[in-house]
Amino acid sequence: MSAEEPTARRVLVTGLATTWGGQLARALESHPQVEAIIGIDSSEPRVELERTEFVKVSNRHSLLARILRAAEIDTVVDVRLAVNSVAMTPAEAHENNVIGTMSILAACQESDCVRRLVFKSSAHYYGSEQDDPAFFTEDMRRPHRPRTRLERDIVEAEGLVAEFAHTTPRVGVAVARCANVLGPGLDTAFTRLFALPLVPMILGFDPRLQFVHQDDVVRALEFLTLSDLGGTYNVAADGVLALSEVISLLGKRPAPVVPPVGTGLLASALRVVGVRVPEELLNLLRFGRGLDNRKLKAAGFTYTHTSREAVQRLGEHLRLEPVRRGLEPAYTYEREVEAFLRWSPYVRRERRGGREGVEADHEPLGI
């Protein structure tokens, strides 16, 4: 990936229980120059991890700072931002996105080993409005004030990160603004929308939408973590699709049933009945959004999926969904088992590490 990277890295990943945290930690494990990986979250990880040390901790900055200092962490990867309203209530999202970001930044500031911060943000930063450019570049500010709480929180969190970057010059800060992510394990407003048998559209609108495949987001985060890049990067796959195109790629039928006038009123009415319409979708379904992804490509990153391919992968997943439903999760975290595997003298370390790319001679945690 990033060219020669001689210096060893000691990485802390926040939000290990999220898809991003788990997948990113797994990806980082295969890099020998990453000598330590610590993952923190308030709930348990959902993927099997080889040498990542999981610490269950809330977003309290004093505790975080102690972990950072004790493990001499030099790279913090913050992937915990909630970027769609189906996962959390607005109040929880605010707590996580704004207060959580504040405490992580405070902890980074306190611990003087930290040299690098990678922050996963979202293209919701740009919003979706009538007078948007067709392709947002990283240097564009959003033309209007945020409309939804989620957007407001994301803008505020990015503002905090930008301020941190200015006041703490010893830390290089990279921000990844991800387009709407599609992937098999994800539960977002869009995957829910596309799982419906008839996909509702706002009558008279066919917005341009851009997606990025889950694996590409993980790879981009991995790339940014191991590189020395600073600044903001859009993470979005090649290709901006029309919603009608997306629906036909999924093999679904469009239902242009949402009235163009009073869409917000309809959404609030539905909310009263108990159907929560993710409010960040309303404008996206009307005006859409496109991102300019060339800056990250210029930095040397290559995408494995285009937007179209990401949609096709989702289509395959959605078709398999009824068959897969009810199967046991492949992995559940058991504290004792993990401790045994990591620390017991009876575990033969040279025979473990069967997972591709992991060399057997890694000491757990590298201590």
Place this chain on the structure above:
Amino acid sequence: MASDRTPLGATVEPAAEEDQGPPGTEVALPAEPEARRALMPAIEPERLVNDWGRSERVEGAIDRTLYEFFYRYWFRVEVEGIENVPDRGGALLVSNHAGALPPDAAMIAKALRDEHPASRRLYITVEHFFKGYPGFSMLLPKVGGVAAHPANVHRLLYDEGECVLVFPEGRKGTEKLFKDRYKLRRFGRGGFVRAAMRAEVPLVPIALVGAEEAMPVFAQVGLLRKLTGLIYFPVTPTFPWLGPLGILAYLPAKFKIRFLEPIDTVALGGREAADDRALVQTVAQEIRARIQENLHDMLAERRSVWFG
């Protein structure tokens, strides 16, 4: 080091290769068009819609039927000086504008597609409010409409090397009444000149005769405009008398499109001079004067509104 790192706002200076080093080197888009083009999204031939939302299928269907009818038989379009549009690379076309639902853009696009030796396709800048109109929002991008945002125009001209049509009169042109026909309105703030200079592409002025008579606007009704929420509420020979469809009922005026000598923006100073407001204003004025002059010339030659 971090003081010049600006994750939000402020444009990013290109980072030199030498001063790479921790913490945090910012990468910027390369300035050369070739390098930028290499980073453009890959073209997927299976797709029916391009990244701007343009659909060859929808456009082709409309082109073969509606446009063809209007172009060949209704307006009997006559084209002059099409060779002034370059065969390849970006070009910014600047035209006068008229009609409540202006037919001029579609006819210029059709002329470029049918008469130009390289059969160039044209992107037409439309105002942002169309993106908020149901129906229009869906249809306009499909046939080559692009929101008139400077970033959009720059990407099309500089990175993609496409032809872009602008109407600097904008809404003021379509609002004007029949008695003011062929009197050019103010040419915006000269943003189009700046766009062409930044992209270093030629400016091709266009004088177009016929659109004013195809849909003469006799009055604008302010009250009805407010009540209907439209951008304007014109009174034409057929609208609102024939209902919403009346907006498509054009009179069979003879169309003449004259492509004028291109203006070389590189000779004017190119990218470096794009921020020179005085120069930009002067060039905008000059283009306006040339179009006006050619309109007068064409009108003087014209013996009949309907037969040319």
